[in-house]
Amino acid sequence: MTSVDDRERQVLERIDKARRRRAKIKDERITLAHGAGGKATHTLIEAVFLEAFRNPLLEPLEDQAVLSLGGPRLAFTTDSFVVHPLFFPGGDIGELAVNGTVNDLAMSGARPRYLSSGFIVEEGLPTEDLVRIAESMARAAEAAGVQIVTGDTKVVERGKADGCYINTAGVGVISHDLTLGASRARPGDVVLVSGPIGDHGITIMLARGELDIEADLTSDTAPLADLVDRLLAAAPGVRCLRDATRGGVATVLNEVARASDVAVVLDERAVPVRTEVRGASEILGIDPLYVACEGRFIAVVAPEDADAALDALRTHPQGTEAAVIGQVKADPPSLVLLKTEFGGTRIVDVLVGDPLPRIC
Amino acid sequence: MTSVDDRERQVLERIDKARRRRAKIKDERITLAHGAGGKATHTLIEAVFLEAFRNPLLEPLEDQAVLSLGGPRLAFTTDSFVVHPLFFPGGDIGELAVNGTVNDLAMSGARPRYLSSGFIVEEGLPTEDLVRIAESMARAAEAAGVQIVTGDTKVVERGKADGCYINTAGVGVISHDLTLGASRARPGDVVLVSGPIGDHGITIMLARGELDIEADLTSDTAPLADLVDRLLAAAPGVRCLRDATRGGVATVLNEVARASDVAVVLDERAVPVRTEVRGASEILGIDPLYVACEGRFIAVVAPEDADAALDALRTHPQGTEAAVIGQVKADPPSLVLLKTEFGGTRIVDVLVGDPLPRIC
Incomplete structure (x- = not known):
């Protein structure tokens, strides 16, 4: 276990150095983007709050x-x-x-x-x-x-x-004795999502009535502790869990890629997205990967536990549509890549700006 | 100890019944008074939040x-x-x-x-x-x-x-093993305040610049844990501690009187109030007893520990102006009375309305 802790310490130190270098907030005033969960939020948190409050318990963010x-x-x-x-x-x-x-x-x-x-x-x-x-x-x-x-x-x-x-x-x-964290992903790990993504964010956008779209869609808001219990009991090789709220799956996976110094490679065809969410996202010009859920999470799981993890999720009422959506690779470190339906590969960057303000 | 717990349970049951009877919120809309810490706030909390969230840990409020x-x-x-x-x-x-x-x-x-x-x-x-x-x-x-x-x-x-x-x-x-609470005051107990009252609230009112008053006054905001540590070490007979924030000393003591089913009798001359606070309060038409502090607390202490408590407070830099300001009596239950400087007695009621909005 010592070596894992050592590695983790090294990664945290590296991230910390990078943060101190990067975390300069250039905006003279706070903008809505600072609340979007993406790049501007990270900069704000690191440059203002982490800088002021720095302590070992806060540090992992x-x-x-x-x-x-x-x-x-x-x-x-x-x-x-x-x-x-x-x-x-x-x-x-x-x-x-x-x-x-x-x-x-x-x-x-x-x-x-x-x-x-x-x-x-x-x-x-x-x-x-x-x-x-x-x-x-x-x-x-x-x-x-x-x-x-x-x-x-x-x-x-x-x-x-x-x-x-x-x-x-x-x-x-x-x-339990598990330690979960965004810095624990390893090459070879499998990325799962607990259900279809983006329902909450799109529901809120449509509820505002500013768009002339009607869709039979409701928020996915739900308490996930039971589902997590079941998952952890079945798959002790879970490295990291993150609910995909503000900034969506793309933001969460960028945090994992960065904190673990790994690549996350997603398979676009495997990501569960309801037809209504896909349609509304297209009209809004938003990638569903950036749309908030309030009842879905991402699990990064050791390869040997991936099947057990998927089974555990799918046999729970909240996880019937769970799916394996990607893999962790060594390279390119700190990036999320998407293998598109058309056979290409593109970078899924951290969110810039705020396409969906005030969704949570 | 069982009898104390029994008595407490009875008091809580009585209060609970009274709350259920009384806690009907008549206002159709929320007003600033609901945030003032006084009567309207209590009604709101009891009729809306306690009613919905009711559980034994929340119940003592x-x-x-x-x-x-x-x-x-x-x-x-x-x-x-x-x-x-x-x-x-x-x-x-x-x-x-x-x-x-x-x-x-x-x-x-x-x-x-x-x-x-x-x-x-x-x-x-x-x-x-x-x-x-x-x-x-x-x-x-x-x-x-x-x-x-x-x-x-x-x-x-x-x-x-x-x-x-x-x-x-x-x-x-x-x-420690002490159990402190607003329902623990007993007839004969002594009421102390840790320092002069109202500095914070009056400072905020003056800082808004809407009044043409200048005063050499600063907020009393301070962390009180050290002072409390010292007090509890010296006086294990402390029954109850409350910081006198929103609604001031009057509100806090009304909560104690009500929860313990006792009378609190204050001696107006004994209550420490700075000249600047007294002056500004007069101009504003506010009783300093209702003005918020952010670094002062009320202690209700068993009579045999009152001297030790006062000593403990006064020998700490934050408590040099601590004072005994009143006594707990059996009658009239649930009321706070003030013996005025002129020898009269008046009821210090729970705050109605909000003379000092947004002071914390």
Whole structure:
């Protein structure tokens, strides 16, 4: 195990050096792109927040920190939700706020246990909307097996906060010995996705009604801890799990490629995308690989466990459409490549700009 | 000890019944008063959030939940900060966001350890403001002995979020056997405050520049965990600690009076208030008892430990102006009374409306 830890330390040191070199934020003002999850977000996080807060637990920049406080290992995470509109087909901001944090915990292999909820409410929000959102959070918490145990409510003046913003933080318990992380992918590993991608992002875009498209599509928002439990029990060779939210599968895999210093090669034909998502994406001029899901994750799995992993996912109701979508290679390091349906290969770069603002 | 627990259970049941009876929210829309920390906030929390999320850890409605996850007891809390302006004499939103959550943890007697930070940034915020805020958070975290280990950044369109809102959640470790809580006050207990009240709220009001008042006043924002450590070591008879933030000392003591089914009788002459705060409060028509502090707390202490508690506070740099300000009595239950400087007695009710919006 020492050699793996050594390798990891070296990789982290390399990434850290590269970060310090690269992480200069040139924009004089914050733009929507800084919230898109792509290149600008990474620069902002590394140049401003990591630079200021630097510590070993934050450094890996995973979606959760893993803590030891004298008992079992704990996962700790936070997410703010600013989705617009507040209610959309298949869910609402409340359900999203619970599932999003539950899933960030689950991606470390933790069993999500306790959530906080911080509301920033706009003056004038109909009380019944707030009740509806709270009830939706309660249902989502029950479905995910978590309790909302502490909270805070602020109210800001009319015109701010678009109805409401919600922050949830979460604590979960890691009861296995696996260490999962974006820096753990190795050449030869297999890349799986737990289901069709992009449903959530496209649902939100259509719900805004600015596009003259109708599609029979709902958000994929769902708590993923059960599915992850099943996967980890069947396939201890899981290296890394990431839910493909803001920035989509492309962003998540770029993070893995970069953190592990490997190439990720995707097979376009293998990536499950619903016809409605594909159609709407074409009209919007967006690649579905960049569209957010709120109930799908990517798993990077050691080759010997790939079949068991796929089986485990497919036999769970949330993973029936899971698929192997690519492989990890040694070269070219830090890049995601896509083998297209037409036999070509192109680079799937980190997202620049924000084609889908405020989707979560 | 069983009898204390039994009594507590009975009190909680009584409160719970009362809440279910009372907690009907009549307003059809959310108003600024719902964010003021007073009567409307309580109704909102009880009628909407507690009603939806109800569970034994949330039920006491303390400022933090106490968790057991197989190791030491943990405290878990969250707070969103929407203070306007972002920078003010003596601090900024970043420092406030760290100290606020550190203090909510400290009030349970926990040693604050790990923080999350969730930023909601307004498009157009000068990057250097964000850097300044992050650096201020880093300094505050170091001063408080905590690490910011996980985070999230969202960006919303220009005109929303007033520069930025920050949510921090925190985890701390409770390494003593004391159980502190608003329901633990007993007739005969002594009420202390750790220093002069209202500095923060008045500083924010003056920083907005809408009033033609100048005063040599700075926010009292400070991390209180060291001071609490010292207090608990010297006075194991501490029943309850509450930082007097939104809604001020009056609100906190009303929560204690209600949760413990006791009267709190304050001596107006004993309450430390700086001349500048008193003056500005008079002009603003506000009672300093309702003005927020961000670095002061109320301690309810068993009578035999009151002297030791006061000594412990006064010999710490943050508590030099600590004072005994009142006593707990049996009657009239659930009320806070003030013995005025002129020898009269008046009820200090829960805050109605919001005289000081967006002060934290």
